[in-house]
Amino acid sequence: MVNIVDTVELDPTILREYDIRGIVGHNFTPNVAMSLARAFGMEVVRAFGDNCTVVVGRDGRLSSTEISKSVIDGLVSTGVNVIDVGLGPTPLIYFGCYELSANAGIVVTGSHNPENYNGMKLVLDNKPFFGKDIQNLGLNLAENSVVETPGTVSEKDISDWYIDRLLYRNKIPSDIKVVWDPGNGSSGQIVSKMVSRMNGNHKVINSEIDGSFPNHHPDPTVRENLEQLAREVVEGNFDLGIAFDGDGDRIGVVDSLGRALWGDQLMILWAREILKNKPGSTIIADVKISQVLVDEVKTAGGELLIWKTGHSFIKKKMAEICSPLGGEMSGHIFFADQYYGFDDALYASIRLLGVLGDSGIPLADFLDSLPETFNTPEVRFECDDREKHSIVEKIKNKYMKNLKGTLIDIDGIRLETDKGWWVLRASNTQPAIVARCEAKSLKGLESIVNQLIKDLDEQGIDVSNSFNSS
Incomplete structure (x- = not known):
């Protein structure tokens, strides 16, 4: 019999909107990871009953091996069987969940956060596990898990299988x-x-x-x-x-x-390819994308739906409306066209090379062909996790009182005017407020940026990390 009753003190800020991330040795420890994995294992058992299977994998961070062992211990303590696919990229684990017919998956990863961070990405029944579901894990940490027989652990290398799928029917030109x-x-x-x-x-x-x-x-x-x-x-x-x-x-x-080509520029290439075979389809992109993508998708015979930033939000919305393609400025790209619908940068790269081969147009020429706009990259302003959402809400309320233009509040604020547009939103992965601006002229961009800097400064945000146009 396995009876785990240990409890840990949980910092609620590590329970992000669509994954779990914290500082190793501070608010994200092996014991915290074990407790959260145990709570997730109980969710899997509640959903699917006995004899469940969870795929577990990890990234290459220095802490990931130890944390992955704790995650596996937490899962098997609930009676869940674990398939450990080892070290590899996050989409490898997603792939394993599909092809190994697993009920769920956990990736131990800090993604793009600084090296002292780590975390967990979760999937249940090949669907993102996020939002209130993640918050509920924290509420269920104290629940005892008592099983007569713990789950089993097996190891499986699926890397060659994954590569086979990435390269299936690829159209990579021989001279690239x-x-x-x-x-x-x-x-x-x-x-x-x-x-x-x-x-x-x-x-x-x-x-x-x-x-x-x-x-x-x-x-x-x-x-x-x-x-x-x-x-x-x-x-x-x-x-x-x-x-x-x-x-x-x-x-x-x-x-x-x-x-550099950013996510919204690359999506134009993929959207054009997909819309040739699936005209009228809806392409999904996050609130930070350029107006150029909106216009180009329409020209190619599709519709562009602006949605919330976050890989879980995009994947869920794609499934709801049967969208063949979704993407974010951050470089998360989701292909449901000829693929599974999860974000896989390696697969996106294969599709990119295929598009370039089919078109015969060099990437540099494609970039030169896009309408000229003046914009900033994503800029992150440090802000305490406990304050970032309220600050964005205060700035939103300021503009709602005397609205000039179109305000989209599906995720933070996107304000569109005759000069251009700007976005301000609370990051779901870091203690930061994220901003991006775009205008039809350099003068217009300067005006938008200066106003946004003033708004942030009024809220006590350090604006020394200034915008740079691109």
Whole structure:
């Protein structure tokens, strides 16, 4: 008999909107992870009864091996059987949940957070487990789990199986030249094996999995994290470079000139391809995307639905309306067209190379063809987790009193005016407020940025991390 009654003190701020993340050794410890996994295991048993199976995997952070063991201990204590697929990118574990017919999955990962963070991403019945479900895990920590027989643990390497699926019916041109940068994250080994089986000329940098991230932080939405990749592309005369975040579910791209393409720009290419075969489809994107994507999707014969930022929100909405494609500025890209519907940056990269091969248009030429806009990248302003939502709400209320333009409040604030638009929202993964602005002219952008900085400053936010146009 296994009887686990230990309780832990839980910092509620680690229970994010769509996953669990905290600082290792501070508010996210092996004991906390074990307790949360135990609570999740009980949820799985309640949903599916006895003899349930949960797939568990982990990223390459220095703490992930120990935390993964604690997660497995917590699960088996509830009678759940665990298939440990080991070290790999988050989409590998999602893939395992589908193909191993598992009832649920847990990925131990800190994603793109600093190296002293770690966390857990959860799926139940191949659906995102988030929001109130995650909050309820915290409420159920004190519930005792008593089982006569603990669950079993088996290990299974599914990496080759996963690569087979990534490359299934791929249309990668034979003459394409690509530099790949896994950023010393958990996709490094998979990427190296994958490109060895692909057409074209490929170079992989930073493939060694190292949780200290010695070369640069693995967040491809930050321009400086793409500088090494851009140099390799330009100096080696490659066609493009592709980067991944720490757990391989977010993509970043640079063209042959070393210029970054963001998630909303890349989505234009994928949307055009899909809408040729599925005209009238609805494409989903988060509130931070450019108006250019909205217009281009409409031109290609589709509709663009602006939705909440967050991989769980996008996946759920895609399933509800049968959307073939979803994406975020952050580089989370979701293909339900010919794929499972979860965010997989490696699969997105394969589809990108296929689109470029079919079109015959270099990526740099595509970027040059887009309408000119003046915009900022995503800018994150540090803000206490307990205050960030209320600050955004105060700024929203200010504009609602004398509204000039269109205000979308599905996730924070998106205010659209004749000059352009801006977004302000509380991050669901970090203690920060996120902003982005876009305008039709440089003068218009300066006006929007200056007003937004004033609004943030009035709320006591440090605005020294100023915007830069792109």
